[in-house]
Amino acid sequence: MVRAAAVQLVAVPGDISANLAACERLADEAGRAGAKIIALPEFFSTGIGFLDQLADAALPFDGAATALLCRVARRFEALVGGSFLCRDGDGQVRNAYLLADATGVLGRHDKDLPTMWENAFYIGGHDDGVLTAGAYRIGAAVCWELMRTRTVRRLRGRVDLVMTGSGWWSVPKWLPHSVFARLERRNAATARNAAATFSRYVGAPVVHAGHAGELACPMPWLPVSYRGHFEGATMIVDADGTVLAERRREDGEGIVQAEIEPGSRRPELVAPERFWLHRRGVVPTAAWHYQRWHGRRWYRANVVIDSTTSRAR
Numbered sequence: 485m486v487r488a489a490a491v492q493l494v495a496v497p498g499d500i501s502a503n504l505a506a507c508e509r510l511a512d513e514a515g516r517a518g519a520k521i522i523a524l525p526e527f528f529s530t531g532i533g534f535l536d537q538l539a540d541a542a543l544p545f546d547g548a549a550t551a552l553l554c555r556v557a558r559r560f561e562a563l564v565g566g567s568f569l570c571r572d573g574d575g576q577v578r579n580a581y582l583l584a585d586a587t588g589v590l591g592r593h594d595k596d597l598p599t600m601w602e603n604a605f606y607i608g609g610h611d612d613g614v615l616t617a618g619a620y621r622i623g624a625a626v627c628w629e630l631m632r633t634r635t636v637r638r639l640r641g642r643v644d645l646v647m648t649g650s651g652w653w654s655v656p657k658w659l660p661h662s663v664f665a666r667l668e669r670r671n672a673a674t675a676r677n678a679a680a681t682f683s684r685y686v687g688a689p690v691v692h693a694g695h696a697g698e699l700a701c702p703m704p705w706l707p708v709s710y711r712g713h714f715e716g717a718t719m720i721v722d723a724d725g726t727v728l729a730e731r732r733r734e735d736g737e738g739i740v741q742a743e744i745e746p747g748s749r750r751p752e753l754v755a756p757e758r759f760w761l762h763r764r765g766v767v768p769t770a771a772w773h774y775q776r777w778h779g780r781r782w783y784r785a786n787v788v789i790d791s792t793t794s795r796a797r
Contacts, residue, residue, distance in 0.1 A: 488521040488689075489514030489741040490649075491566075492718035492731045494697035495531030498541050503529050504552050506737070507566070511552075514739045515560030521744075522556065524566025525649035525693040525718075526579065526595075526627050532651040533701035534601040534710070539786045542571035542606075545580070553584040561586045563617050565647045566693065567595065567626050569606055575789035577606040581624040583615050583647065591615030593624035596634075600771050601704055603779025605787060612638045620644045620746055623686065627652060630678040630692075631762050633755040636685045640755075644746040646686060648679070649693040654712035655767065667767055674762050675715035684725040685761070687751035689744040694718040696733040704778040723749045 491510045496502045507528050514522045526532070529549045530541045543549050549568040557564040563585050570580035579595040579602070594609020613624040613635075623643035627650040629635045639646065652675045655668040679692040695714035703710050716733030720742040728742035755761060764772070 485743045485745050486521060487517070487519045487741060488523075488691045488720055488744050489517065489519035489739050490523045490691050490693040490718050490720060491525060491528075491739055492694050492696050492716055492735070492737055493525050493528060494737040495527070495695060497531040497533050497535050497699075498537035500529050500541060500543070500548065503531065504548055508552055508556060510737070510739055511556045511564065512559070514741060515556060515562055517741055519560070519741055520562045521645070521647070521691060522560075522562050522564045523647050523649055523691045523693040524553075524564070525695050526567045526651045527569065527695075528566045528649070529568040531695065532602065533653075533699050534604060534704055535701050538569070538605050542569040542577040542787075545570055545572060550582060550584075550589060553582055554588055557584040558586045563620075563622070565622070565624065566649055571789070577787055578609055579606045579626060581613075581626055581649075583617060583622055583624065585617060590617050591622075593626070595626040596629060596632075598776070598779065599628045600775040601779055603776050604704070604782040605779075607783070614639065614642055621748070622647055623688065624648070625682070626650070630682050631760055633759060633761055636755040636761065639686045640751055641687055641748055643686065643688050644748055645688055645744070646682065646690040648682075648690060650675070650679070650717065651695045652715045652717065653699055654715060656710050656712050658708070667765065670765060671768070672715055676717045678762055679717050679719055680721055680727055681725055681753070683721045683723050684752040685755055687723055687749040689723050689746060690721040691744070692717065692719050692721070696736050704775050704782070720744060723747070724752065
């Protein structure tokens with residue numbers, strides 16, 4: 485058995501120094517409590533939202549976010565992982581999940597598909613997300629990768645532990661209130677279930693870090709603003725789907741920890757023959773498509789750097 489911990493962060497959008505300081509404080513709390521596996525959430529250096537300041541917030545692979553992961557890993561002789569906006573040498577930004585131990589970075593997984601307005605800030609990756617950490621095979625998955633059958637296919641029966649993190653936002657409280665309230669109840673349930681049931685699809689424990697707190701930002705291509713919150717759903721789940729520890733969004737910033745037994749077991753669930761593990765509904769589907777189209781154009785205009793000229797295109 486090994487003690488694992490997951491961080492729930494209330495990020496300050498775009499404030500890298502404040503977010504890294506909070507992550508180190510919370511990760512240190514986990515390490516002092518004896519955790520040897522520590523998960524930070526997705527976008528742990530920046531937070532996420534459709535916000536102009538994130539266009540310039542990507543860090544280099546060998547920058548401050550990576551240094552934080554390695555520093556905490558050395559301090560507690562632990563496995564530490566999390567994802568951040570990473571600008572690579574080709575000028576592109578990716579949502580890179582890095583795993584570190586006391587010796588340094590062990591491996592990297594780039595999230596496969598940006599979710600909705602995330603398309604404005606990074607491009608997707610193509611690796612299988614199976615990282616080796618000593619005797620363990622670690623499966624890396626980020627947020628809505630927990631929603632896709634192809635994530636199950638790449639990890640099922642191949643990993644001893646899944647480390648993951650999310651920045652999952654709520655459905656806004658628009659009119660008619662009864663309709664959007666119902667959509668948000670479904671969204672919140674999906675956010676929790678995606679992390680809680682993933683272990684049963686892949687046959688390994690899951691350590692899932694998350695964001696809490698409020699979010700306000702513009703809506704792409706719409707004359708309205710977004711106001712909502714992050715769903716939290718920070719938890720540690722055994723290979724049979726038992727939730728061993730959980731921190732809900734209402735609990736705010738902090739950590740969860742539990743003893744887990746890493747190892748690959750026979751998965752209890754078989755992924756359905758479709759793209760999505762969990763049904764999304766009409767509104768999330770519409771947002772997925774239109775924000776993807778918008779985001780790709782916005783990314784090309786505001787984020788990607790032409791590596792031959794070192795100028796933003």
